[in-house]
Amino acid sequence: AQTVTQSQPEMSVQEAETVTLSCTYDTSESDYYLFWYKQPPSRQMILVIRQEAYKQQNATENRFSVNFQKAAKSFSLKISDSQLGDAAMYFCAYMNTGFQKLVFGTGTRLLVSP
């Protein structure tokens, strides 16, 4: 079974600074998708960024970028120029292309201070 591990229960960053959230996963598949989702307090879970395993290039979305290391099964999220609105729970997630079950890590709470 696929597993996703987020070893940082909580991270802190100051506004305008950069922070990196870690994620590792375990799978025997060669083709899959990885995601980072954001869940603000009492608000809807939204997609931050997606990475296809067959793509070597790291995905970027504005201030958000990933460092995808397929051999190491590592998928970290870098948030640049952090803003107060980035404060949320961040979940790393894995989806295999066959059965398409979406498996989540335990989440990292990001605190942003002025």
Add this chain to the structure above:
Amino acid sequence: EADIYQTPRYLVIGTGKKITLECSQTMGHDKMYWYQQDPGMELHLIHYSYGVNSTEKGDLSSESTVSRIRTEHFPLTLESARPSHTSQYLCASSELGTGKPEAFFGQGTRLTVV
């Protein structure tokens, strides 16, 4: 824009009552999911569906049941609610077999059984 709706947002109900949590999506997605989110924020997949008349149990055993009679509708039912069912329930949907596998989430239903 993703449109997936969950009702009610909040529900407080007595032990032994039957409840149905509603989830509807207007995106025509084949895949739908129910997740249970515990107070520590961890997400557990309890049910999923590949399409009409398809339902599968997830990784976390649940006393709830689901049905998928229409593509857009994926309700979750608890025949006899217990305090142990108190949790946040998140519904999600995604396309099947396309290049856009990411799941879209509803706002969640926070269930309290007293």
